[in-house]
Amino acid sequence: MNTEVAGPGGVRIALRVEGAQNSRPIVFVHGWAQASNAWSAQLADPALSARFRLVAMDLRGHGASDVPAAGYDDPRQWADDLAAVLDFAGPDAIVVGWSYGGLVIADYLRVHGTARLAGIVLVGAITEIGRGRAGGQNGPVMRAALPAALSEEAEVAVPALVEFARAQASPRVPGSYTQAMLGHSLAVPPSVRGALFRRDIGSAEVLQAVDKPVLVVHGTADRVVAPAAAEYSAGKIPGAVVRWFVDAGHLPFVEEPGEFNSLLRQFSGETADEQE
Template sequence: MNTEVVGTSGVRIALRVEGAQNSRPLVFVHGWAQSSRAWAAQFADPALTERFRLVAMDLRGHGASDVPAAGYDDPRQWADDLAAVLDFAGPGAIVVGWSYGGLVLTDYLRVHGSARLGGIVLVGAITEIGRGRAGGKTGAVMRAALPAALSDDSGVAVPALVEFTRSMATGPVPGTYEQALLGASLAVPPAVRAALFKGDVESAGVLQAVDKPALVLSGTADAVVDPSAADYAAGKIPGAVQRWFVEAGHLPFVEDAGEFNSALRQFAGETGQ
């Protein structure tokens, strides 16, 4: 099912929803220049959809959501967008933040705290942004894509985004899925792609204040977000459980979907209401 909610400043936030309405919600937040379709392997798993209510959002400026001219460097706007999604999903949600989605989740915690959450999952995620921020350290693949991937010249941006997409994973992923990732990136306006890199946000205190169960997942060979960003988050969040997907890259939920989904089910079960 596709639906939408209204985020901050009246921005429409598109949602993809699967599972029974009275089931415990799992809310998925995608990464930079992507969309809710990134979670296809989770939405296709009956072991998840028959037990939980899956809600995946398109961030503002991405997918089928509205594309406002500004606000991409404002933590409160991200926080309030996610708050609107959580209002729809229901209490006790476990929020899964991948890549830039980890920063959106951290912004939510910064503004609204953790009272409404059942737990958090960070997947190849950043939790900070800005030069020298340990929680936002990027890898060689991300650095190689910039600044070309931000250009409004298709002759410059398209090759960079093709190479970036191909290099997300360390092993093969379905060709249709890889092309969907590329299509999602190209659908995000260049100005939005660039705007997400603006800002300087430190999150040590936010992470240290987390009082809900937390799971930090990362591929050991992630070259988009440096694995040290996962170490940073896991080291700051009290009681966080850290798990590595050996030799996986930036897409462990696709590269090893069965193991990823099993880890998610186990974590959600252990943090059951």
């Protein structure tokens, strides 16, 4: 099912929803210049949708969501967008953030805290951004794409985005998925692609204050977000559990969907049991 909610200022946030309405929600937050169907292998898993309500959002400026002119550098905008999605999804949600989605979750925690959450999953995620920020360390594929991938000039941005999509996808990522990633990147206006990188914010105190179960998932061969970013987040968050996907890259939920979905079901089920 496709639907939408209103974020701050009436910005329309598009959603993809699977599973029963009265089930424990899992909310998925995609990464930079992508969209909600990044999570297709999770939304299509009957073992997940039979037990949980799966809600995947398109970030503002991405996918089918509205594209406001400003606000991409404001943590509260991201926090309140996610809050609106959580209002729709229901209480005691598990939030799953991939790549830049981890920073959006950190923004939510910065503004709203953990009270409405049951748990957090960070997947190939950053939790900070800016030069020298340990929780936002880029790998060589991301560094190679910048700044060309942010350019307003098509002859500069398009080749960079093509190579970025190709280079972050391992042989275990279907070619159709890689091409869809490229399409989503091209659909995000260059002004938005650039605005997401014009931030400088740390999250050490935010992470240290997390008091809900956290699972950190990262591919050992991730060349977009450095594994050191996962080590940083796990080291700051009390009790965080790290699950390394050996030889996986930036897309462990695509490269090893069966293993990832099983891990997500286990984590979400355990946190649900703790809440009861």
